[in-house]
Amino acid sequence: MTGRADTTATDPSSGRAPITVLVADDQDLVRVGLRALVDSEPDLVMVGEARDGLAAVAEAVRLKPDVVLMDIRMPGIDGLEATRRICADEDLAGTRVVVLTTFEIDEYVFESLRHGASGFLLKDTSPPDLLRAIRLVAAGDALLSPSVTRRVVEEFAARAGRTTTPHPYLHTLTDREREVVALVAQGLSNQEIAEQLFVSPATARTHVSRAMIKLGARDRAQLVVFAYQSGLAG
Numbered sequence: 001m002t003g004r005a006d007t008t009a010t011d012p013s014s015g016r017a018p019i020t021v022l023v024a025d026d027q028d029l030v031r032v033g034l035r036a037l038v039d040s041e042p043d044l045v046m047v048g049e050a051r052d053g054l055a056a057v058a059e060a061v062r063l064k065p066d067v068v069l070m071d072i073r074m075p076g077i078d079g080l081e082a083t084r085r086i087c088a089d090e091d092l093a094g095t096r097v098v099v100l101t102t103f104e105i106d107e108y109v110f111e112s113l114r115h116g117a118s119g120f121l122l123k124d125t126s127p128p129d130l131l132r133a134i135r136l137v138a139a140g141d142a143l144l145s146p147s148v149t150r151r152v153v154e155e156f157a158a159r160a161g162r163t164t165t166p167h168p169y170l171h172t173l174t175d176r177e178r179e180v181v182a183l184v185a186q187g188l189s190n191q192e193i194a195e196q197l198f199v200s201p202a203t204a205r206t207h208v209s210r211a212m213i214k215l216g217a218r219d220r221a222q223l224v225v226f227a228y229q230s231g232l233a234g
Contacts, residue, residue: 020063026075053078072100086116
């Protein structure tokens with residue numbers, strides 16, 4: 001683990017404070033590589049690292065990073081339980097978790113999303129895509145790797161027999177909002193939703209935002225999970 005870096009300085013190119021990142025992985029080389037990558041960007045800074053799940057939770061509580069890059073298989077508690085604890089902590093409402101996995105279809109990935117992870121990436125994701133993912137999820141703007149995420153959700157929804165459990169606030173959605181949530185679950189962006197429904201991107205974004213507020217979704221990833229659990233997708 002490392003002490004917190006100075007994040008008071010702003011990125012000269014944007015005038016904004018840099019996005020803070022915590023890396024949790026039991027492999028030293030992975031952490032070193034991610035630190036070098038993150039710290040090479042003027043708008044990102046790695047504020048800490050953890051070698052196991054318990055340390056990941058403790059460091060998240062201490063540092064309150066914008067983004068946690070979370071390995072699944074670690075000593076102590078695994079990345080799934082660490083994700084659940086971080087996402088359940090009201091003091092960490094502004095922290096987003098991105099799960100890193102070696103496998104496209106991993107039995108833990110769906111559970112990670114269900115517990116509040118903002119998405120997941122394969123460990124062999126290219127550096128530019130990883131950096132883009134950190135920025136996107138920090139902005140709460142998009143579901144990561146939508147096509148892969150969708151396959152995982154569909155896979156485990158099918159294994160469970162697709163028994164649906166409607167969200168308790170599902171009835172508060174308008175017909176159009178239900179339609180939009182179903183399209184989000186297909187991995188469509190706001191622009192793509194707008195084109196399909198013949199509305200403006202701003203209108204599509206408004207529908208997505210309202211649905212997230214009504215269902216209490218942290219981000220689009222959790223909205224996808226709610227859609228599958230409620231029978232709106234698939």
